[in-house]
Amino acid sequence: MPRSLPACRVWRPSSAGPVIEPLRIDLDAQGRVGGLARGDTNDVLPWAVPGVANLHSHAFQRAMAGLAERRMNPQDSFWTWRETMYQLAARFDPELLRDVAAQLYAEMLEAGYTRVCEFHYLHHAPDGRPYADPAAMSRALIEAAREAGIGLTLLPVLYMSGGFDGRALGDRQRRFGHSIDAYLRLLETLRAEQDERLRVGCALHSLRAVPPDAMREVLAALPADSRIHIHIAEQTGEVEECVARRGARPVDWLYANADVDARWTLVHATHLTREETKRIARSGATVAICTTTEANLGDGFFPLLDYMAQGGRFGVGSDSHATVSLVDELRWLEYGQRLLHRHRTLAVDDSTRSVGETLLAAVIRAGADAAGQGSAVAAGVLQPGADADLVTLQAEHPALYAASDADVVDRWLFGSNRPAVDAVWVGGLQRVSDGRHLQRDALEARFAAGMKRLLAD
Numbered sequence: 167m168p169r170s171l172p173a174c175r176v177w178r179p180s181s182a183g184p185v186i187e188p189l190r191i192d193l194d195a196q197g198r199v200g201g202l203a204r205g206d207t208n209d210v211l212p213w214a215v216p217g218v219a220n221l222h223s224h225a226f227q228r229a230m231a232g233l234a235e236r237r238m239n240p241q242d243s244f245w246t247w248r249e250t251m252y253q254l255a256a257r258f259d260p261e262l263l264r265d266v267a268a269q270l271y272a273e274m275l276e277a278g279y280t281r282v283c284e285f286h287y288l289h290h291a292p293d294g295r296p297y298a299d300p301a302a303m304s305r306a307l308i309e310a311a312r313e314a315g316i317g318l319t320l321l322p323v324l325y326m327s328g329g330f331d332g333r334a335l336g337d338r339q340r341r342f343g344h345s346i347d348a349y350l351r352l353l354e355t356l357r358a359e360q361d362e363r364l365r366v367g368c369a370l371h372s373l374r375a376v377p378p379d380a381m382r383e384v385l386a387a388l389p390a391d392s393r394i395h396i397h398i399a400e401q402t403g404e405v406e407e408c409v410a411r412r413g414a415r416p417v418d419w420l421y422a423n424a425d426v427d428a429r430w431t432l433v434h435a436t437h438l439t440r441e442e443t444k445r446i447a448r449s450g451a452t453v454a455i456c457t458t459t460e461a462n463l464g465d466g467f468f469p470l471l472d473y474m475a476q477g478g479r480f481g482v483g484s485d486s487h488a489t490v491s492l493v494d495e496l497r498w499l500e501y502g503q504r505l506l507h508r509h510r511t512l513a514v515d516d517s518t519r520s521v522g523e524t525l526l527a528a529v530i531r532a533g534a535d536a537a538g539q540g541s542a543v544a545a546g547v548l549q550p551g552a553d554a555d556l557v558t559l560q561a562e563h564p565a566l567y568a569a570s571d572a573d574v575v576d577r578w579l580f581g582s583n584r585p586a587v588d589a590v591w592v593g594g595l596q597r598v599s600d601g602r603h604l605q606r607d608a609l610e611a612r613f614a615a616g617m618k619r620l621l622a623d
């Protein structure tokens with residue numbers, strides 16, 4: 167392992183606003199940041215930013231990108247998309263999951279993500295029976311992450327019922343299901359295997375898939391610092407059903423029935439009242455906004471400006487992976503608000519007037535915490551002890567010619583029409599060079615063979 171990363175002009179968030187300075191990151195024996203050596207401000211160096219965590223992923227869905235864009239029904243929605251997704255999910259085994267995930271994770275690294283929170287519910291064989299090793303599908307994801315070299319926060323999903331009425335899982339959902347005991351055993355098995363690169367948290371699929379008593383029992387059994395992710399309020403249908411069955415909107419119900427704090431990540435949280443928006447912001451929870459997937463599925467707009475005004479924390483996730491682009495997630499987070507409000511430069515905070523810097527700082531800090539990388543300050547901004555996850559931008563790139571400290575992030579996020587990521591390091595190890603993952607060809611060959619197998623009649 168190299169003892170230090172190449173010197174770069176590193177942009178990073180701080181409590182007083184973004185700072186940019188020439189730095190050489192020295193590594194400790196575990197590939198963490200050991201120390202920072204400051205260079206001469208006049209040095210000509212490549213720009214770099216800290217790695218970003220992708221807060222929400224269902225890796226197998228990478229295989230269906232572009233396969234649900236044909237109108238099958240005038241009422242096409244999330245719910246009809248889900249039918250296509252279930253058909254595809256039924257064809258996955260551990261080997262195919264590993265090969266699709268490894269391709270996806272390499273693509274994430276090329277996009278500038280250095281860690282992924284994998285919201286994993288494809289646990290068992292298609293008929294619902296556990297594999298000989300009940301963690302076989304989890305291990306496929308762990309292997310994929312190791313091959314690609316991305317940091318993995320594995321979030322095994324508890325999925326118990328097919329709706330708010332507590333109905334049993336349907337045939338195609340059977341491979342997602344666990345009893346509470348079996349679920350806690352899976353978490354325990356996987357937690358014992360954690361290392362620098364692998365962290366294990368907990369995911370509750372959604373309020374409709376986890377009965378209230380089961381939720382309480384599992385939450386009580388978790389380690390005190392466990393990260394907890396949950397899909398919530400993505401669909402208006404889900405909100406209405408929750409009101410009908412539990413007498414409250416999903417976020418209101420969750421806050422009344424669980425101790426929601428900074429350990430929690432609420433995925434989507436698209437349909438909120440002002441009071442719910444304020445509640446999430448005040449609790450310190452993170453919202454994982456999945457802009458490109460929410461657009462693809464026609465979910466709706468997250469109330470970003472209201473939430474930011476309350477100091478709410480958020481990260482981004484590529485979720486269904488129709489798009490795997492950090493640039494697109496952040497750019498469209500802002501563009502969605504511009505289209506809604508018919509104004510420009512909206513998502514800004516007090517520390518910088520730059521939209522790009524505001525958004526990037528937010529997702530770096532909240533993302534590291536939500537992914538269990540330690541406190542935002544320690545993990546997100548390359549302080550000693552943090553993961554040495556760094557992304558450099560191409561020196562010779564049309565979006566960045568004659569860039570300055572003040573405009574480099576905005577030019578990357580709003581002006582690059584081809585990918586501008588140059589090199590990527592995760593835990594001090596280089597995984598991407600010249601914009602290409604170092605194992606791109608080998609991983610892509612396996613992905614190609616897997617896709618042929620998946621889509622064969």
Ligand SMILES: [Zn+2]
Pocket residue numbers: 222224285397433485
């Ligand atoms: Zn999801």
